[in-house]
Amino acid sequence: xxxxxxxxxxxxxxxxxxxxxxxxxxxxxxxxxxxxxxxxxxxxxxxxxxxxxxxxxxxxxxxxxxxxxxxxxxxxxxxxxxxxxxxxxxxxxxxxxxxxxxxxxxxxxxxxxxxxxxxxxxxxxxxxxxxxxxx
Amino acid sequence: xxxxxxxxxxxxxxxxxxxxxxxxxxxxxxxxxxxxxxxxxxxxxxxxxxxxxxxxxxxxxxxxxxxxxxxxxxxxxxxxxxxxxxxxxxxxxxxxxxxxxxxxxxxxxxxxxxxxxxxxxxxxxxxxxxxxxxxxxxxxxxxxxxxxxxxxxxxxxxxxxxxxxxxxxxxxxxxxxxxxxxxxxxxxxxxxxxxxxxxxxxxxxxxxxxxxxxxxxxxxxxxxxxxxxxxxxxxxxxxxxxxxxxxxxxxxxxxxxxxxxxxxxxxxxxxxxxxxxxxxxxxxxxxxxxxxxxxxxxxxxxxxxxxxxxxxxxxxxxxxxxxxxxxxxxxxxxxxxxxxxxxxxxxxxxxxxxxxxxxxxxxxxxxxxxxxxxxxxxxxxxxxxxxxxxxxxxxxxxxxxxxxxxxxxxxxxxxxxxxxxx
Numbered sequence: 001x002x003x004x005x006x007x008x009x010x011x012x013x014x015x016x017x018x019x020x021x022x023x024x025x026x027x028x029x030x031x032x033x034x035x036x037x038x039x040x041x042x043x044x045x046x047x048x049x050x051x052x053x054x055x056x057x058x059x060x061x062x063x064x065x066x067x068x069x070x071x072x073x074x075x076x077x078x079x080x081x082x083x084x085x086x087x088x089x090x091x092x093x094x095x096x097x098x099x100x101x102x103x104x105x106x107x108x109x110x111x112x113x114x115x116x117x118x119x120x121x122x123x124x125x126x127x128x129x130x131x132x133x134x135x
Numbered sequence: 136x137x138x139x140x141x142x143x144x145x146x147x148x149x150x151x152x153x154x155x156x157x158x159x160x161x162x163x164x165x166x167x168x169x170x171x172x173x174x175x176x177x178x179x180x181x182x183x184x185x186x187x188x189x190x191x192x193x194x195x196x197x198x199x200x201x202x203x204x205x206x207x208x209x210x211x212x213x214x215x216x217x218x219x220x221x222x223x224x225x226x227x228x229x230x231x232x233x234x235x236x237x238x239x240x241x242x243x244x245x246x247x248x249x250x251x252x253x254x255x256x257x258x259x260x261x262x263x264x265x266x267x268x269x270x271x272x273x274x275x276x277x278x279x280x281x282x283x284x285x286x287x288x289x290x291x292x293x294x295x296x297x298x299x300x301x302x303x304x305x306x307x308x309x310x311x312x313x314x315x316x317x318x319x320x321x322x323x324x325x326x327x328x329x330x331x332x333x334x335x336x337x338x339x340x341x342x343x344x345x346x347x348x349x350x351x352x353x354x355x356x357x358x359x360x361x362x363x364x365x366x367x368x369x370x371x372x373x374x375x376x377x378x379x380x381x382x383x384x385x386x387x388x389x390x391x392x393x394x395x396x397x398x399x400x401x402x403x404x405x406x407x408x409x410x411x412x413x414x415x416x417x418x419x420x421x422x423x424x425x426x427x428x429x430x431x432x433x434x435x436x437x438x439x440x441x442x443x444x445x446x447x448x449x450x451x452x453x454x455x456x457x458x459x460x461x462x463x464x465x466x467x468x469x470x471x472x473x474x475x476x477x478x479x480x481x482x483x484x485x486x487x488x489x490x491x492x493x494x495x496x497x498x499x500x501x502x503x504x505x506x507x508x509x510x511x512x513x514x515x516x517x518x519x520x521x522x523x524x525x526x527x528x529x530x531x532x533x534x535x536x537x538x539x540x541x542x543x544x545x546x547x548x549x550x551x552x553x554x555x556x557x
Contacts (some may be wrong), residue, residue, distance in 0.1 A: 078344075
């Protein structure tokens with residue numbers, strides 16, 4: 001009985017720690033559409049998605065703002081991500097609506113074209129390779 | 136007893152009355168036979184070239200593979216891409232396979248050219264224009280995608296529910312050359328499908344990836360080089376007919392010979408009307424021929440005209456045309472389509488034109504209102520889905536301005552590209 005109780009507590013703790021259950025009042029502001037790759041072989045990529053109506057959206061590459069869009073009725077956003085440097089590049093997408101903020105962070109590793117043999121297992125779309133945080 | 140002089144007077148009177156009747160008749164209907172195109176081609180056979188010149192796609196898009204695309208805006212690039220279409224598709228042959236809408240949409244991910252006609256064009260129109268029998272497995276052509284390669288495959292959409300893939304086998308062609316030529320320096324676009332926007336947009340709507348790279352020449356209504364308004368106006372009337380000129384406020388001019396009327400608005404618009412003479416009913420292909428011949432003859436300086444649609448009405452047909460200028464379509468705030476011709480009883484009874492020609496103002500404008508801004512603005516105007524969202528020129532009140540054209544299920548909104556006004 002103790003083991004079952006412990007298991008139930010563990011399950012509840014796990015659920016509470018996931019973003020969806022972190023705070024009952026939080027709303028997901030961003031929905032990403034583009035499969036921004038974890039590994040890129042050129043200096044340019046693209047990102048697209050939709051935020052809830054009225055939410056502003058901002059995209060930063062390596063801490064520099066590359067795209068900003070005020071809150072709109074439709075909520076679509078898209079931008080090219082240019083000048084990826086060799087190695088790791090951090091893409092941060094932030095949506096804000098009133099007091100709500102959602103940030104999605106992705107890591108794009110740019111590699112030269114002749115290293116394809118080492119990247120097969122890393123080619124995960126950003127939708128699956130992101131960290132999501134709510135404030 | 137009637138004297139000789141009285142008899143002479145009677146004969147003279149009868150002669151004068153008869154002459155008066157005959158002259159009145161000619162004044163009413165003109166000395167010459169009606170213009171060839173206004174009598175259903177009875178007087179003169181209309182060349183098939185008139186039809187082939189206006190049966191063209193409204194847009195040709197270069198697909199570079201993946202998410203990168205660009206529309207062909209320059210006239211020479213458009214012409215060479217259109218020639219490739221004709222030499223590949225109209226040559227006929229090949230094995231057909233039915234495919235899905237998804238297969239068709241995915242074909243734009245390959246190096247290819249997409250040809251988009253303004254409406255589902257019946258095959259009979261192409262056959263009448265080309266003078267030969269082309270029998271594809273569809274009755275109409277709306278969109279075609281030709282893949283690059285020595286054995287080109289092309290996809291056809293009939294504009295309704297049929298998608299087919301045609302495999303041709305080896306056929307020498309220049310599709311890859313056109314794709315490569317456009318690869319350097321063209322502003323890039325992605326489709327709504329590429330960006331994942333298909334929940335509210337048609338999959339093939341093009342969204343500019345870097346609007347800062349795009350500038351649009353500023354244009355105005357104007358006469359083409361070597362043309363003058365008098366000769367253009369006289370072309371609408373029969374030689375020998377008496378044409379009256381009437382000035383109206385606020386500066387519009389009306390010309391009429393009793394049967395035909397031409398109104399030239401101060402903002403450049405042109406409206407022609409003519410009462411029908413006969414009761415000959417014609418088929419739709421003949422109606423398009425008559426209308427196209429009329430447009431070609433009377434608006435020679437208006438630019439690249441293509442067929443935008445044909446509707447059968449109770450009394451005849453309404454034939455609409457698109458105009459491409461600097462690669463963009465020109466629309467009219469008042470009329471919608473830039474040229475509309477009505478055919479009744481086998482003759483042109485009405486034509487409305489946005490203007491008689493265009494002139495470049497030697498300046499350029501950039502895109503101050505982005506595509507997504509245009510979506511937000513048109514959302515406030517009631518649109519919830521975007522079948523079309525494209526750059527165009529809009530003629531309004533004597534000005535031609537760059538605008539976004541947003542269409543949803545027949546509802547069309549224009550958003551000024553400079554100030555965002557609807």
